[in-house]
Amino acid sequence: MIVELGHYALVLALCVALVQSVVPLVGAHRRNPAWMAVAEPAAVLQFLLVGFAFAALVRAFMTSDFSLRVVVENSHSLKPMLYKFAGTWGNHEGSLLLWSLILSLYSACAVFFGQYLPATLKARVLAVQGMIGVAFLLFMLLTSNPFDRLAMPPMDGRDLNPLLQDPGLAFHPPFLYLGYVGLSMAFSFAVAALIEGRVDAAWARWVRPWTVAAWVFLTIGIALGSWWAYYELGWGGFWFWDPVENASFMPWLIGAALLHSAIVVEKRETLKAWTILLAILAFGFSLIGTFIVRSGVITSVHSFANDPERGVFILLILAVFLGGALTLFAARAGAMEAKGIFAPISRESALVANNILLTVACFVVFVGTVWPLVAEMAFDRKLSVGEPFFNAAFTPFMVALALILPPGSVLAWKRGDLSRALRLMRPALILSVVLGATVWALQGGPAVLGPIGAALGAWVVLGALTDLWSKGGQGAAGTRLRRLARAPRADWGKATAHVGLGVTLFAVAAMHAWKVEDIRVMKPGDSMEFGGYTVTLTGVREEPGPNYTTHFADLAVARPGGPTITMQPEKRFYPVQAMPTTEAAIHQTLTHDLYFALGDPQDGGGWVIRSYREPFANWLWIGSALMALGGLLSLTDRRFRLAAGARRPAAVPAE
Known part of the structure; x- marks a missing residue:
């Protein structure tokens, strides 16, 4: 019964989102306060309905309700409770519901924290948010219903991907989505400003807190994903230029550029068109990331779906919102005339250089990410763009950015x-x-x-x-x-x-x-010298886990004149999915990490041991x-909290 109620709540949320996207927009055009006021209760009600649906899906995972297809395909009765909970969004359908929940949360926050916004702008912002909600709720209900029942439920599920059964991956997606979806607020403010034909310093003060919040969440989400890749994959690396890693990195770069560009609009009322374009592109790259993850065009542990039909639906969403916003941008170009002028040597010029470097760097990552897909579709050639390309093409822009940042920050305006x-x-x-x-x-x-x-x-x-x-x-x-x-x-x-x-x-x-790295086969009793340490494999033992079996390697690691520490890298095997995973053992110091990963057993009784000395990890x-933390400190600034001022705007009289 709870599952059915969750499904009905999604349908009702879609109806509410339709009202939210139409009525306030018409009301703002007609200057009708009553119609504009519909936006606020609609946004809150949509959040409550989607929140109820999400809670119903969480309950289904926590109670192992195997009558739901998504629970069968992504859970198991023996799975630890944390991963049953995290399994709610560790799949395409559940993660899409989380996306819609966070989208509605931002709309509700705009209601509660946007009390100083002009009535027409607030109505239009919430209407655009409602339109995005309609698109994703339709996508979910038509192609990816998380409440799809099975006629013959099995006794148990197929388990969650073992690589995702990790604390880092449990919390990485929610933070990443808070960043991804948070950029929709900058997009909605940009579209609302274009409809009104007004972009000024007040608009920049209103949009900056939302952009800062989204950028902070993206930073945390990307860092958590990098941390997970570092200790879980057993390769001793923190970034592999995986297409889905790039999908989160691109909106982070554009979001950083948007933050700095909005400062120029607020202080000098110039770069208006550029700032609006960045707000559109930031959310556009979030949608591109959604397409990469959910379309099946790549194969990755990060991929949630491999259905081309879903990819076509996301492309349609991307075309409608990005194409529509860019068309409106072109039509309203005359309304974004810059008022301030500045010399080539000025704070404005430094921020323009900052924007150019970040945007071009994002474009380089984008080209490297999609070029293999373009080459395969257009030229029927399979290409691989890997770390050497990204390091060579991306690094010069970061070096240039680092060089200009300190002097640019102390230059005077104008x-x-x-x-x-x-x-x-x-x-x-x-x-x-x-x-x-x-x-x-x-x-x-x-x-x-x-x-x-x-x-x-x-x-x-x-x-x-x-x-x-x-x-x-x-x-x-x-x-x-x-x-x-x-x-x-x-x-x-x-x-x-x-x-x-x-x-x-x-x-x-x-x-x-x-x-420093070393890969070798070691037998119990063998020792090696590595990175100034003596490493001895004292033994390998097998133990059962809650839903896996594991082999522990006991490594005695000693440094001349120092204590001996015991490190225990693991090699786990999940029988339901017949998949192994690596759990690295890491000894952390301020100047370096000692990193050991257990590989496969070898003929003759030896085991592969991967050893890394990671400086300043x-x-x-x-x-x-x-x-x-810097972003969070900025959000606590009184000017950000009050945005445009301390007085509530006057009511807009009806025509």
Whole structure:
């Protein structure tokens, strides 16, 4: 009965979304307050209905209701409770329901936190959100119904993909969807502004908090996915340029560009057309990611579906929303005339350069991701675009971005003084160069990636701290610190996020430059020297798990003059899906990780042992956390919370 009620709730949510997408839009056109007011209760009601449907599906997974097809195909009675819960969105149908739930959540949040928005703009924003809700609810009900019953339920299910039975993958998708779907708010604000024919500083202040929130969630989601890939796949890597990894990275890059572009609109009322275009493209790349994951055009552990018909439906959604928004953008180009002018050397120019680099970098990732598909369809050739291409094509843009970021952040608006900015950054520049030279001297080899990464990372971090310190004005250190304590939280958030970017740049370079790896067959009692440690395989034992069997390798790892630590990498086997997984053993320190993965047994009683020494791996997660923290600090800024002002807008009289 609960399952049927969940299904009916989705149908009712579709009807409510239709009302939400039509009535407020017509009301805004006619300046009818009553019709515009329909948007708010409709948005809240849609969220409650989709939330009830999602709760019904969660209950079905938690109770192992094998009368539902989606539960049979993605769960098992012996599966741990955490993964029964996470299995709700570990499949195409459930993840699509989660997408719709988060979409309706953002609409409801716009109702509760958008009390200072003009009535017409708010009605149009919620109407566009309703249209997106209609599209995805239709997609779900027509092609991917999570409440599809089986006439003859089996005794047990087929289990969830073992690679997804992991805490990292349990929480990675919700954060990623909060970012993906959150960009729909920027899209809705852009379309609403185009309909009204008004893009100004107030609009930029309204759209920035939503974009920051989506970017923060995307950052957390991508970091969780990277962390999972690092310890679960057993390859000692954190990023593999997988098409689905790229699908989340592209909207992150465009979202970062949108954040910086909206600042220019807010401060100087210029770059209006570019900012609107970025808002459209950011959500467009989210839809492209949805197509990659759900169309069956790629084969990946991240893929949720392999049905071409579903892919066609998503392409139709993409064409309608992206094509419609771009058409409206072209029609309204005259309404986005820039008011501010600026010199080539100015804060605006630095932000334009930032936008260009991020956008072109996104385009490079996009080309590398889709080119194999294009080559196969157009030329009947199977091509593989891998890590060497992305590293060679993507890295120069990140290097250029890191170089211009510190001086660009201290340039004045409208007309800046480059020599003054460089004087201010001189100590940071000297320290960065000295650090890079020191690393070059200490590394004991001719490789340049590590020293360059250290110098660039230090340049971005010290530049961000110098920028923040300069906001304290002149005077004694104590006086400047007191001023900084009263500085807007957005300034602290900006500095924290930039520091996080610098730390991440250094960690990525270090892990690529100084990684040490070893793959060999070891028998119990064998020892090896690795990365300054003596590693001894003391034995391999088999133990049962809740829904798998596992082999533990007991490794004694000792360093001269230090204690011996025991590390236990695992090799699990899930009998229901007849699939093995790797659980790496990682010993973390501030300067490096010791990483061991157990491979397959070999003839003669030996086992394959993969060993990695990952330099500064923890710094990668620290940098990601700092970037997300910077965004959260910015969201707590009073100017973001109040958006356009403290007074409620006057009611719009009816015609």
